[in-house]
Amino acid sequence: MTVDLILFLILALVAVATAAGMLFSRNAVYSALFLVLNFASIAVFYLLLGAPFIAMAQITVYAGAIMVLFLFVIMLLGAEQLAPIKVLPWQRPLAIGLAAVLVAETAYLLILRAKPAADIIPPAETVNTLGELQRLGMALFNQYLLPFEVTSILLLVAMVGAIVLTKREKGERE
Amino acid sequence: MNPTTFAAILPEVLLLVLGILILVVEPFWKEKDRRNTGWLTFGGLLAILVVSLLAGRPGEPTSVFGGTIRFDWLGFFFKMLFIFAAAMTSLFMMDVEKLGRRGESYLLLLASTLGMNLMASASDLVMLYLAIETTSIPLYVLSGFIVDDEKSTESGFKYLLFGAMTSAVMLYGFSLLFGFTGTTNLYEIAAAVAGAQVSTVTALGVIALVLVGIGFKVSLVPFHFWAPDTYEGAPTPVAGFLSTASKAAGFAVLVRLFFIAFAKNGLAPDWTTGLAALATLTMTLGNLVAMTQTNIKRLLAYSSIAHAGYVMIGVVAFSNLGVTSVVFYLIAYILTNLAAFGIVAVFSRVAGSDKISDYAGLSRRSPWLAMAMLVAFLSLAGMPPFGGFVAKVFVFAAAVKSDLVWLAVVGVINSILGVYYYLTVLKVVYLYRMEGEAEESHPIPLTRPYGIALVVLSLGVLLIGTLFAPWFSASGAAALNLF
Amino acid sequence: MVPEIYYLVLSAILFTMGALGVLARRNALIIFMSVELMLNAANLAFVSFANTYQQLNGQIIVFFVIAVAAAEVAVGLALIVAIFKSKHSIDVDQMSSLKG
Numbered sequence: 167m168t169v170d171l172i173l174f175l176i177l178a179l180v181a182v183a184t185a186a187g188m189l190f191s192r193n194a195v196y197s198a199l200f201l202v203l204n205f206a207s208i209a210v211f212y213l214l215l216g217a218p219f220i221a222m223a224q225i226t227v228y229a230g231a232i233m234v235l236f237l238f239v240i241m242l243l244g245a246e247q248l249a250p251i252k253v254l255p256w257q258r259p260l261a262i263g264l265a266a267v268l269v270a271e272t273a274y275l276l277i278l279r280a281k282p283a284a285d286i287i288p289p290a291e292t293v294n295t296l297g298e299l300q301r302l303g304m305a306l307f308n309q310y311l312l313p314f315e316v317t318s319i320l321l322l323v324a325m326v327g328a329i330v331l332t333k334r335e336k337g338e339r340e
Numbered sequence: 341m342n343p344t345t346f347a348a349i350l351p352e353v354l355l356l357v358l359g360i361l362i363l364v365v366e367p368f369w370k371e372k373d374r375r376n377t378g379w380l381t382f383g384g385l386l387a388i389l390v391v392s393l394l395a396g397r398p399g400e401p402t403s404v405f406g407g408t409i410r411f412d413w414l415g416f417f418f419k420m421l422f423i424f425a426a427a428m429t430s431l432f433m434m435d436v437e438k439l440g441r442r443g444e445s446y447l448l449l450l451a452s453t454l455g456m457n458l459m460a461s462a463s464d465l466v467m468l469y470l471a472i473e474t475t476s477i478p479l480y481v482l483s484g485f486i487v488d489d490e491k492s493t494e495s496g497f498k499y500l501l502f503g504a505m506t507s508a509v510m511l512y513g514f515s516l517l518f519g520f521t522g523t524t525n526l527y528e529i530a531a532a533v534a535g536a537q538v539s540t541v542t543a544l545g546v547i548a549l550v551l552v553g554i555g556f557k558v559s560l561v562p563f564h565f566w567a568p569d570t571y572e573g574a575p576t577p578v579a580g581f582l583s584t585a586s587k588a589a590g591f592a593v594l595v596r597l598f599f600i601a602f603a604k605n606g607l608a609p610d611w612t613t614g615l616a617a618l619a620t621l622t623m624t625l626g627n628l629v630a631m632t633q634t635n636i637k638r639l640l641a642y643s644s645i646a647h648a649g650y651v652m653i654g655v656v657a658f659s660n661l662g663v664t665s666v667v668f669y670l671i672a673y674i675l676t677n678l679a680a681f682g683i684v685a686v687f688s689r690v691a692g693s694d695k696i697s698d699y700a701g702l703s704r705r706s707p708w709l710a711m712a713m714l715v716a717f718l719s720l721a722g723m724p725p726f727g728g729f730v731a732k733v734f735v736f737a738a739a740v741k742s743d744l745v746w747l748a749v750v751g752v753i754n755s756i757l758g759v760y761y762y763l764t765v766l767k768v769v770y771l772y773r774m775e776g777e778a779e780e781s782h783p784i785p786l787t788r789p790y791g792i793a794l795v796v797l798s799l800g801v802l803l804i805g806t807l808f809a810p811w812f813s814a815s816g817a818a819a820l821n822l823f
Numbered sequence: 824m825v826p827e828i829y830y831l832v833l834s835a836i837l838f839t840m841g842a843l844g845v846l847a848r849r850n851a852l853i854i855f856m857s858v859e860l861m862l863n864a865a866n867l868a869f870v871s872f873a874n875t876y877q878q879l880n881g882q883i884i885v886f887f888v889i890a891v892a893a894a895e896v897a898v899g900l901a902l903i904v905a906i907f908k909s910k911h912s913i914d915v916d917q918m919s920s921l922k923g
Contacts, residue, residue, distance in 0.1 A: 309406030
């Protein structure tokens with residue numbers, strides 16, 4: 167049992183537990199906070215996998231912006247208290263059945279892979295991580311320049327869309 | 341940047357310029373003149389079409405921009421289709437209250453068209469995912485645009501939820517695809533699949549996951565549940581755009597992804613059988629449920645679902661003729677369905693209703709509108725001499741030529757089922773009379789943008805049905821890029 | 824050393840939990856959060872594959888997925904707010920003005 171493995175298992179436990187907490191919580195604010203913890207644990211995974219920039223992006227954007235936006239809306243709508251779940255009788259078994267199928271398929275796929283199982287290379291053994299950030303930047307601006315620019319259009323669209331949907335024009339009645 | 345590289349993204353750059361122009365110019369117009377934004381969009385899109393046809397034609401297929409984009413006839417052809425569909429939609433949007441007077445709606449339309457252009461030419465998983473989302477997110481907003489109408493916001497939200505869910509599943513499929521091949525470029529993935537690095541079972545599992553996302557975009561059964569609700573609630577021109585251009589973009593991705601990445605190593609017979617089964621389900625369910633509808637937008641929604649099934653037959657045929665027939669069918673279908681939704685938009689604007697029974701006596705209230713409806717619906721039903729007939733002939737011919745005669749037979753039977761409900765609507769339009777029989781005092785005025793668009797589309801439907809040879813050879817040139 | 828397969832199993836578990844959340848919950852916000860969980864599971868798979876193959880592509884696509892998710896959430900929450908203004912409820916079972 168190396169340190170790596172123990173660390174992984176603890177973090178995996180945290181990730182799964184917080185995901186479960188998000189799913190089963192009665193209070194929407196608690197769900198959002200559980201999800202923030204989940205995202206933070208995934209950010210630590212990214213660090214372990216040698217992706218420091220993505221880890222920072224995850225914390226800044228996902229945990230720091232997206233979840234904050236969720237919390238704003240939850241508080242705005244007063245949705246903290248959720249009604250007890252009244253599900254149609256066939257819904258629960260169907261969901262569990264579909265989930266089982268998904269797990270079975272994914273497990274089957276992973277076990278039948280042709281490639282021999284490889285180990286994750288911990289970040290200390292890869293090339294100097296600062297160099298990796300440089301490589302990421304180079305790739306973003308050379309090979310993946312077009313997707314990068316298109317993302318800016320997407321963000322413009324999201325801004326325009328959000329404003330259009332929520333702002334009341336002058337003279338429009340409530 | 342050399343000329344070829346720039347020519348590859350010329351339409352997209354022009355679309356962006358037009359979008360920014362609209363955003364900048366719109367505030368300078370007085371409130372009552374805001375409608376002119378629609379004319380600006382229409383003119384701009386036509387200009388983009390002409391410039392791209394003159395200066396942006398591809399030569400030999402090349403991969404540009406680091407392998408994220410493939411510059412070839414297939415992508416180019418679809419791009420022109422999308423720009424044309426957007427031009428017609430901008431005309432239809434102009435006179436819809438609360439939609440046509442706001443420049444943002446045109447910007448969203450252009451952004452979505454830009455995304456579709458990239459979808460048609462993407463050759464890397466990164467670009468593909470980004471393009472799909474760039475197409476979808478403006479459409480979510482456009483569906484929910486009329487904020488005061490609770491049907492509109494609900495349809496936008498349902499569309500978004502379903503879309504986000506299916507694209508997450510598709511992204512997971514992409515991650516497994518990356519995991520099994522070690523690359524995100526479609527052509528390198530094809531090489532990895534051909535080199536037997538990936539076992540058949542895993543490939544089929546990945547295909548199933550990816551199909552969830554693509555099936556959503558083309559409204560394939562069982563991923564079609566969003567379509568009727570979204571089409572009913574969204575503003576009618578937006579529903580028209582969704583049902584034509586967005587679906588065609590999904591097919592462009594399907595054809596490129598499946599025929600390039602998953603075609604080698606004997607995988608094809610496996611997934612074509614699966615797709616054939618889905619096509620059958622789609623056609624049958626679409627046609628059967630359409631027969632029970634009383635709301636014309638829902639009827640058109642189920643009819644669009646059925647048409648996706650017909651196009652799928654061409655994909656399943658897995659041959660040069662198959663892809664040619666797919667492209668040709670999409671041309672005819674875009675023209676026809678846009679016309680159909682346009683007519684519904686005109687009518688509901690004046691009469692305020694989407695119920696089929698309210699269309700009674702339309703032939704006397706507005707003979708030209710009824711004639712356009714006749715053209716559109718007969719083409720949808722697959723009657724000669726309209727485009728829909730020729731398109732169906734080619735698709736079924738492709739199936740027969742690939743030894744899939746049973747599929748062609750299913751298609752023909754479904755077409756016959758379809759004729760029933762299309763003719764029912766036409767019966768109401770032509771043979772029934774309005775309540776009170778006072779049709780002359782309730783005419784349906786056609787404003788200029790609607791008139792132009794409907795004339796162009798109806799003539800186009802007739803043209804495709806009669807002089808189809810040039811369109812067919814252009815589709816063939818596009819199909820050749822995949823073989 | 825952590826075998827790569829552990830990461831993939833974790834990602835599969837998180838993905839399934841997200842899918843369960845989407846299918847079984849009724850509150851629109853929770854459903855949306857479950858979709859974000861699914862996206863994160865896919866991201867985790869991408870980054871772990873990027874590590875195995877020492878290929879930067881996996882990390883780059885995650886970069887774009889994060890940006891797209893931000894845009895999607897902005898629009899989605901705006902729509903939820905718009906719906907709430909008219910219905911005063913975000914229970915998806917009550918969103919039935921469109922005939923199912």
